[in-house]
Amino acid sequence: MTCIGVLGGMGPAATVDFMSKLVELTPASCDQEHLPVVVANLPQVPDRSAAILGRGADPLPGLRRSVEILNEAGAGVIAIPCNSSHHWYRELCELSLAPIIHIVHACIERIPAGARRTMVLATRGTLASGFYQRELEAHGQHCVAPDPVRDQPFVDDCIRRVKAGDRAGAAASLQVMLDHAKAEGADVVILGCTELPLAAAAGTDAHGMLLIDSSLELARAVVEYGLRSGWNHG
Amino acid sequence: MTCIGVLGGMGPAATVDFMSKLVELTPASCDQEHLPVVVANLPQVPDRSAAILGRGADPLPGLRRSVEILNEAGAGVIAIPCNSSHHWYRELCELSLAPIIHIVHACIERIPAGARRTMVLATRGTLASGFYQRELEAHGQHCVAPDPVRDQPFVDDCIRRVKAGDRAGAAASLQVMLDHAKAEGADVVILGCTELPLAAAAGTDAHGMLLIDSSLELARAVVEYGLRSGWNHG
Structure with missing residues (x-):
């Protein structure tokens, strides 16, 4: 079973909002028509903005751990509903077995x-x-x-x-x-x-x-990806 | 890192509601004070109620797969925000490395x-x-x-x-x-x-x-468990 992977927790309320958007954007009349999603909601990752500005601990090990969890769970695509984390986009793509949709690419189309x-x-x-x-x-x-x-x-x-x-x-x-x-x-x-x-x-x-x-546009992109891949049909 | 495991997807909107309750019930002033949570939101699990009534496919293999994902991700406790799934509570406990909080136990205290x-x-x-x-x-x-x-x-x-x-x-x-x-x-x-x-x-x-x-009471029980265990402090 292939699922959408969500690298979340940054912050937790934003991740819940993103998950809510995934559900609302999916046309479904029963549970089984919804998309399978695994979420790593691990908010202990050090502050991303502070790290970029050279004033805080490196969040990359925490982000890598989440990618590993999502890889192991069978993610076929990964979304990161945290803009600042995209500073490490290249490093995370190198580690991930699944493509990661860039949040800025999702926004620019609008x-x-x-x-x-x-x-x-x-x-x-x-x-x-x-x-x-x-x-x-x-x-x-x-x-x-x-x-x-x-x-x-x-x-x-x-x-x-x-x-x-x-x-x-x-x-x-x-x-x-x-x-x-x-x-x-x-x-x-x-x-x-x-x-x-x-x-x-x-x-x-x-x-x-x-x-x-940016959260809505990323959700839209990942739902389209999941539906096109037919992941809601097992 | 130990996290709360959520065996969700039944249904997806109820899982989002449960996650929202986890966030709201956690006293936190920044991301890092929130609890780490991994969610398996896999709605392709066959209808639980129909199966109990002998009129549908067995959901147990799908529920087991979610428990495995949560075990691999490092869950220290598991919550299942779906009442009907508790029909298979014993079988899931046998498989799980982490204790599973029973939703009815959480309700009865209220x-x-x-x-x-x-x-x-x-x-x-x-x-x-x-x-x-x-x-x-x-x-x-x-x-x-x-x-x-x-x-x-x-x-x-x-x-x-x-x-x-x-x-x-x-x-x-x-x-x-x-x-x-x-x-x-x-x-x-x-x-x-x-x-x-x-x-x-x-x-x-x-x-x-x-x-x-029942969702709120399960969320309350699992947040108390996570805070008592200090999982929001790494």
């Missing part, structure tokens, strides 16, 4: 052709790693990041609050960021951290900008 | 000492297997099941609708059952199928009866 200015909201680590900027520019998109002094603290605060279970407070911080993004002329905002959609769902106003939910 | 009449809402398979009735009676509780002709079809319909994604319709069927339970003098109702809490959350009136959510 940017409309006429988009002028795409803002990426993400951890400081993801932004320092630069994989969003490189992919967006390769697709002819102008990518802007929040101002690190004036704006990024609201993104950091939003992510921290979701991880601590305070979704209302997280939504208030995200709203400040969305107000800034609108004022700076963004027409697309990528929620490039899987905690951010949980804050957005707690009540924010996008001022007509298109919000791209 | 019945108040003064309760007079406890109604168990569950699949026809769970009721035919009789493990709820035996445990309740062993604890001095009078257990009543829905009338199989007049009432049980509403339970069946409720479960089926949750599995198919129709929570509003499921809530309407559950409401009919709760009305019947109240009219029959129940003071406690056990939601003895992990789909039922999803219907209850979509909007039902319990008429003052105590609803015991």
Whole structure:
């Protein structure tokens, strides 16, 4: 039996949200029509953003352990609902028996052709790693990041609050960021951290900008992969 | 690293709900304080209720495969957020390296000492297997099941609708059952199928009866086990 592998736990609430999206995106009238999924939800992996910035322990051994669990369980494809972890994408692909769908590739397909200015909201680590900027520019998109002094603290605060279970407070911080993004002329905002959609769902106003939910787009890509492979038929 | 093992997929939405409860019940201010969890969410396991009633394929091989995955992943305790699967509890315990917390044991602790009449809402398979009735009676509780002709079809319909994604319709069927339970003098109702809490959350009136959510009680037991074992500290 081949299954979808989810390398999760970063954070646990974002992983539950991702799993919920997998279920909702799968057309099924009974259990057996759903896709088989194995989830390694191991939140003890050291902080990814801090490690990218050179200020924390290396998360790679923990990420590798999860890949091994998913390989052993028979994963035919792996999704990582944590943007920052994609800093180690190449190393994880080298270890994995199954292909790993890159979360940025899943997001980029949703940017409309006429988009002028795409803002990426993400951890400081993801932004320092630069994989969003490189992919967006390769697709002819102008990518802007929040101002690190004036704006990024609201993104950091939003992510921290979701991880601590305070979704209302997280939504208030995200709203400040969305107000800034609108004022700076963004027409697309990528929620490039899987905690951010949980804050957005707690009540924010996008001022007509298109919000791209990286968790939803990754879920969509992996469900399509699983259905195309027929894994819900044994 | 030792983790909680979740033998899920029956159904997938109920497993996501169970995982959400694990996260919410864990006091944590950051990812690393959460409990490590590996989930085998393999919904291709044949229908448990039908098998107990002698009308379907044997789910035991599929359940065994999930236990093996969780054993290999390092589970130190296993939870099965599917009541009907507990028909095979003994066989699964024999195979598992880790103890399996019985969902009925988790529920029974919540019945108040003064309760007079406890109604168990569950699949026809769970009721035919009789493990709820035996445990309740062993604890001095009078257990009543829905009338199989007049009432049980509403339970069946409720479960089926949750599995198919129709929570509003499921809530309407559950409401009919709760009305019947109240009219029959129940003071406690056990939601003895992990789909039922999803219907209850979509909007039902319990008429003052105590609803015991089997999924929540199992989550509470397993989180307590994990925290006591210190698994969120590596």
